Amino acid sequence: MANGVMTQTQYIPYLAEKGLKSWILTTDHKRIGILYLITISFFFMIAGLTALGMRYELMTPELDFFRTATEYNIAFTLHGSLMVFFFIVPGIAASFGNFLIPLMIGARDVAFPRINLLSFWIYLVGTAILLSALAQPADTGWTFYTPYSIQTGTKVIMITLGVFVLGFSSILTGMNFIVTIHKLRAPGMTWSRLPLFIWASYATAILQLLATPVVGITLLLLIAERAFDIGFFDPAKGGDPILFQNFFWFYSHPAVYIMVIPAFGIISEIIPVFARKPIFGYKAIAYSSFAIAIISFFVWLHHMFVSGISETAAAIFSFLTMLVAIPTAVKVFNWTATLYKGSIDFHSSMLYALSFIVLFTVGGLTGVYLGALAVDVHLHDTYFIVAHMHYVMIGGTVMGFFGALHFWYQKWFGKVFNELIAKIAWFLIFVGFNVTFFPQFFMGFQGMPRRYATYPEEYISYHALSTYGSWILGLGILIMTVNLLIPLWKKGRPESSNPYGSLSLEWQVPSPPPHENFDEIPTVTDWTYAYGKK
Amino acid sequence: MSTHDHTEEHHTGLRVYAAVCLALFVLTAVTVYVAKFDFGDFNIVVAMVIASIKASIVALYFMHLKFEDKLTWIYALYPLFLLSLLIGFTLMETFTRVPVIK
Numbered sequence: 001m002a003n004g005v006m007t008q009t010q011y012i013p014y015l016a017e018k019g020l021k022s023w024i025l026t027t028d029h030k031r032i033g034i035l036y037l038i039t040i041s042f043f044f045m046i047a048g049l050t051a052l053g054m055r056y057e058l059m060t061p062e063l064d065f066f067r068t069a070t071e072y073n074i075a076f077t078l079h080g081s082l083m084v085f086f087f088i089v090p091g092i093a094a095s096f097g098n099f100l101i102p103l104m105i106g107a108r109d110v111a112f113p114r115i116n117l118l119s120f121w122i123y124l125v126g127t128a129i130l131l132s133a134l135a136q137p138a139d140t141g142w143t144f145y146t147p148y149s150i151q152t153g154t155k156v157i158m159i160t161l162g163v164f165v166l167g168f169s170s171i172l173t174g175m176n177f178i179v180t181i182h183k184l185r186a187p188g189m190t191w192s193r194l195p196l197f198i199w200a201s202y203a204t205a206i207l208q209l210l211a212t213p214v215v216g217i218t219l220l221l222l223i224a225e226r227a228f229d230i231g232f233f234d235p236a237k238g239g240d241p242i243l244f245q246n247f248f249w250f251y252s253h254p255a256v257y258i259m260v261i262p263a264f265g266i267i268s269e270i271i272p273v274f275a276r277k278p279i280f281g282y283k284a285i286a287y288s289s290f291a292i293a294i295i296s297f298f299v300w301l302h303h304m305f306v307s308g309i310s311e312t313a314a315a316i317f318s319f320l321t322m323l324v325a326i327p328t329a330v331k332v333f334n335w336t337a338t339l340y341k342g343s344i345d346f347h348s349s350m351l352y353a354l355s356f357i358v359l360f361t362v363g364g365l366t367g368v369y370l371g372a373l374a375v376d377v378h379l380h381d382t383y384f385i386v387a388h389m390h391y392v393m394i395g396g397t398v399m400g401f402f403g404a405l406h407f408w409y410q411k412w413f414g415k416v417f418n419e420l421i422a423k424i425a426w427f428l429i430f431v432g433f434n435v436t437f438f439p440q441f442f443m444g445f446q447g448m449p450r451r452y453a454t455y456p457e458e459y460i461s462y463h464a465l466s467t468y469g470s471w472i473l474g475l476g477i478l479i480m481t482v483n484l485l486i487p488l489w490k491k492g493r494p495e496s497s498n499p500y501g502s503l504s505l506e507w508q509v510p511s512p513p514p515h516e517n518f519d520e521i522p523t524v525t526d527w528t529y530a531y532g533k534k
Numbered sequence: 535m536s537t538h539d540h541t542e543e544h545h546t547g548l549r550v551y552a553a554v555c556l557a558l559f560v561l562t563a564v565t566v567y568v569a570k571f572d573f574g575d576f577n578i579v580v581a582m583v584i585a586s587i588k589a590s591i592v593a594l595y596f597m598h599l600k601f602e603d604k605l606t607w608i609y610a611l612y613p614l615f616l617l618s619l620l621i622g623f624t625l626m627e628t629f630t631r632v633p634v635i636k
Contacts (some may be wrong), residue, residue, distance in 0.1 A: 301627065310628075310630035
C-alpha cells in the first residue's frame with residue numbers, strides 16, 4: 001500500500017541501545033510505549049491480586065480473610081483506583097497509542113517527543129504519590145464520593161492528589177496525539193485512508209484533552225474542602241454533595257470511553273486482517289468513534305439516578321443515555337458484517353477480538369438496562385452494576401488490550417510467542433471471566449448490594465462460583481503473561497516482518513522497527529483495508 | 535506553522551500588545567468600580583461579563599487566536615460548549631429538584 005517503506009535486513013532496531021539512561025531519557029515513541037506498558041501491567045497485576053483477595057473474602061458470608069470491613073473497603077478502593085486511573089485510562093491509549101500512531105501514519109515519531117517523555121514522567125510522579133498513599137490508604141471507593149470522602153478518617157488527600165497529577169499526563173498525551181495525527185501523516189495518508197485505530201485514538205485524545213481538566217478541578221475542590229474546610233460539597237457549610245457527583249461524572253463518563261474507544265480501534269484492526277476482508281462500513285466505524293466521544297458528554301447523570309437528583313433531570317438523561325447505544329451498535333454490526341463470508345483465521349489475537357464482540361455486547365446491552373430509569377432504581381449499587389461494568393471493562397477494554405498484545409507482539413518486540421499456549425490462556429481467561437462475572441448479574445438482580453464484605457447465606461452459591469471463576473481467570477492471565485515474557489529472553493527474530501499479511505504501514509517495516517521507523521517517509525497509495533484487491 | 539510567523543509579524547505589533555494591556559487594566563478598574571454597586575442577582579452576571587471580555591482579548595491577541603486557522607478555533611470554542619453543558623445541566627438538575635423535607 002505504500003512506497004518507500006523499509007525492506008533491508010541490516011538496520012539498528014530501536015531496542016538495540018542498552019542501559020538505564022537510554023530508557024529513562026528516551027524520546028522514542030516505541031520505547032515510551034514500552035515504559036507505559038511495563039508500568040500499567042505492574043498496576044494491573046497489583047489491582048488484579050487485590051481483586052483475588054476480595055473474591056477470596058466473598059467465598060463465605062462471614063468476614064474471614066480481611067480483619068475488618070474497613071480493610072475490605074480499602075481493598076476495593078485500591079482495586080478500583082489502580083485499575084481505573086493507573087491501568088485502564090492510560091492503558092491502551094498511552095502504550096499502544098504511543099507505539100502505533102507514528103508507525104501507522106508514516107511518521108518518525110510523535111509531534112512533541114519530549115512532551116511525550118514528560119507525560120510519562122508526570123504519570124510516574126502520580127504513581128509515586130499514589131504508592132506513598134498506600135501506607136494509609138483511603139476507603140472511599142474509586143469515585144471518592146462526598147460527603148463520605150470528606151468525613152472519613154482514612155487518608156483521602158494523597159490518593160486524590162496522585163490522580164490529579166496523573167490527569168496532566170493524560171492531557172499532554174491527548175494533545176500530543178491530536179497534533180501528531182493532524183500534522184505528521186505521510187503523503188497520501190488521507191483521512192479516508194487512516195487506520196481505524198488512528199480514528200479511535202483521535203477521538204480518545206479529544207476526550208483526554210477536554211474532559212480530564214474537569215476531574216482535576218473536582219479533586220482539587222475535594223482536597224481544598226478536606227484541607228481548608230471550604231464548603232463546596234458539605235451542606236452544613238453551604239455546599240452540595242451532589243455537585244461533586246455532577247463534576248465527577250462529567251469527566252468519568254467520558255473517561256469510560258477514554259478506556260474503551262482505543263479497544264474499538266484495536267478490534268477494527270485485528271478483524272479485517274484475520275477475516276481477510278476489507279472492513280465493512282469504514283466511515284461508519286470512524287465517525288461513530290466521534291459520535292460516542294460527543295454523546296458521552298450528555299449522559300453523565302445516569303450514574304446518579306438514585307442520588308437524590310431531580311426527576312426531570314433523571315428522565316432527560318435516561319433518554320439521552322439511550323443515544324450512545326446507536327454509534328456503539330454501529331461498530332458491533334460492522335465488525336460482524338466484516339466477518340460475514342470472511343476467510344477467518346483463529347489466531348490468538350482474533351480469539352480475543354471475537355471475545356470482545358460477544359462480551360462487550362453483553363456489557364453494552366446491560367448498560368441499556370441500567371440507563372432505563374425505572375430499572376436502574378432497582379439495580380443501582382447491586383452486583384448487576386459490578387457485572388455490567390466488568391463486562392465492558394474486562395470484556396471490552398482488557399480483551400482488546402490482550403488482543404493487541406498478541407497481534408503486535410512480534411512487531412513491538414521482534415519475538416515470537418507460543419501460539420498454542422496463547423490459545424489455552426485465552427480459553428481460561430474467557431471461561432474464567434464468564435464464570436466470575438455472569439453469576440453476578442443474577443445475584444445483583446436478586447438484590448445483593450456491591451461493596452459489602454459480608455452477605456446473607458442465600459447468595460453463597462453465586463459468590464462461591466464467582467470466586468472459583470476468578471481463580472480460572474487469574475490462572476489464564478498468569479499463563480498468558482509467562483507465555484509473553486519467556487520469548488523476550490530468547491535470541492532470534494521472527495522469520496517475517498509481516499506474518500499476518502496486514503496492509504497497514506506498521507507491518508511494512510522490520511520487526512522490531514528501526515529507531516526512527518522509516519528510512520524515508522513513505523507515500524501511501526491505497527486504503528489500509530484493501531484486502532482482496534492484492 | 536509558517537502562517538503563524540507571518541501573521542505574528544503583521545498583526546501583533548507592540549502597539550496592539552500595549553493596547554490590549556491597557557484595555558485589561560481599564561477593565562480591571564471597571565471590575566473594581568462596579569463592585570461598589572449592588573445589582574442583586576446580576577452581580578455575578580456583571581462580573582462574569584467583564585471577566586469574559588478580558589479572557590477573550592487575552593485569548594485573541596496574547597494567545598494569537600485571532601490569527602489561527604479554523605481547527606484551532608474549534609479546539610478553543612468546543613471546551614466552552616462543554617463548560618456550558620456542565621453548568622447548564624447541573625443548574626437544570628439543581629433547579630428542578632423537588633424538596634422532600636419542607
